[in-house]
Amino acid sequence: MFGMIIGISSVIIIMSIGASAQGLILNQIKSVGSDLVGVLPGASSEDGPPASVMGITVTTLKYEDALALAKKENVPHAVAVASYVKGTATISWQNRSIDTNISGTSASYIDVEDADVEFGRFFSTDEEKSISRVAVVGSQVASDLFDGADPIGEIIKIKRESFKVIGVMEERGSVAFQNEDDQIFIPLKTAQKLLLGINHLGFVRVKVDDSKNLDQTVEDIKVTLRNQHRIDNPTDDDFTVQNVQQALDVLTQVTDALKFFLASIAAIALLVGGIGIMNIMLVSVNERIREIGLRKAVGAKRSSIIRQFLIETIIVSLGGGLIGILLGALVAGLVALVANYLGYDWDFIITISSILLASGVSILIGLTFGLYPAQKAAKLDPIEALRYE
């Protein structure tokens, strides 16, 4: 019974945590926005990610490409286009300093990402183009660096360059596993020239007017970029265009595979539990040989003995299964509690299907592993059984 409890509760725990983790991952991607199309430098093989996500620097995407994508005649369904370069740096204010993420981006960032400033303002298109030394800080940076003082108008240093803080972002939490609040935003050109010394873009995001135009927009972007890069053959593409839905599909595949892997571990746990039950029943048959003999002497047929032992096994395994379901739900609930405490957007998910599966499996195990002891009991010779000491 103990083996059964462990087996069934592992199934419940694994299925619940698997579903919750999958939900967490997919929600993180969805929080980027399902009406966004991402453009990454470098080609991608069939369904695989482009090299740039692996940390390899590819320099084929330029600011001019982003400008071309923003033109209505090229990509009619695009409502906003934002370019990004990313880096990390130590920033300081007075005698305090912290390490944080630097995002060089376009003025259209707040339109593309549905973000908003809480105090002050975001930088303008003019500032974006003119290498101006202005910065907008994320809410966490604001509280960490300024320690309660009003950041607006203060001068901070990023890699020895001075910037004037013009705004504080609203709290956004975590998007695609990146803490959006632990960030500092500066104009794209400023980041490229002053801080990073590069001429290419990290990636470009395009916001689409309606999610039903996603596929069309992906095509438009590809055509535009091929024109920009003078590419005739699509197999020579030096960029990758992906919408969020595609990313979700890939991630769903990955997380499904993980869930399947975990489920097979749980299946092994169940098998061990089942063998445990078989042993218990075999011991039970041995302990009750006289009872079986007596039952036969008073008229029990073989089939009655088999039925009795099978029902007993099923009750034991179903009982173990029920306790296992409760225990599993409890542990999964605790995990959800801890995950929420740690700040993850973790949902506690127990599906009916996992409970049905667990109960079904426990009955099946009862039948499968109960059959052998039951047959052994039914085959006993009543005379021998009655004399058994």
Add this chain to the structure above:
Amino acid sequence: MAEVLIKIKDGIKDYVTDEVVTKVLRGVSFEIRAGEFLAITGPSGSGKSTLMHVIGFLDRLTEGIYEFEGKNVAEFSDDELASLRNKKVGFVFQTFNLLPKTSVLENVKLPLVYAGISAKEMDEKAKEAIKAVGLFHRLNYLSNQLSGGEKQRVAIARALVNQPAVIFADEPTGNLDSKSGTQIMEILEKLNDEGKTVILVTHEQDTADHAKRIIRIRDGQIIGDSIVDHRRSVKDGELRK
């Protein structure tokens, strides 16, 4: 004279263990009529228990014919034998064989579980049988709370509960003190007076003396079959003391 209930002709029973054949019954022939009180006696190893198992449908003859109520038992399937054990016979064992940690009522009900009757009928019949052995005040006692004599009375109630044609008692007093033993034999005598066929297997002469007919068996063969003159055998018993 009453009809013939049990008829065995040239009954032979061999046990084969590891290629060694043990001849337990070597051609026994006898008849038992309805309403008899028969004791089968003999020393241990004589084959008396095997004979009882054969008559009680717990075992089959290797050779020979066993007819119960005129039907050849060899033709019955295992399931039909189980059904006969349930409806036609009741067993009382030396070691009682009650279900441990189970109430008197549940123990007596056990044969009814396999008889396919309603729960209410089961309750009524079981209580009636418990009354018949005078244990109604112990109805809900657990089997391990009873004395030896009480346990054997529960076993008799269990044997009675399906109103069988024959009651088999295999050394019913073997594990009891003489007072409880006498009580048990009185119950069996009373059941026989009420018309039940009682077949007793024992190696104790005192116990066998309660019967009206004694078959003596030795080395698998019947060496004596006598009607007991009750007054004389009682006198014999006194002489032996």
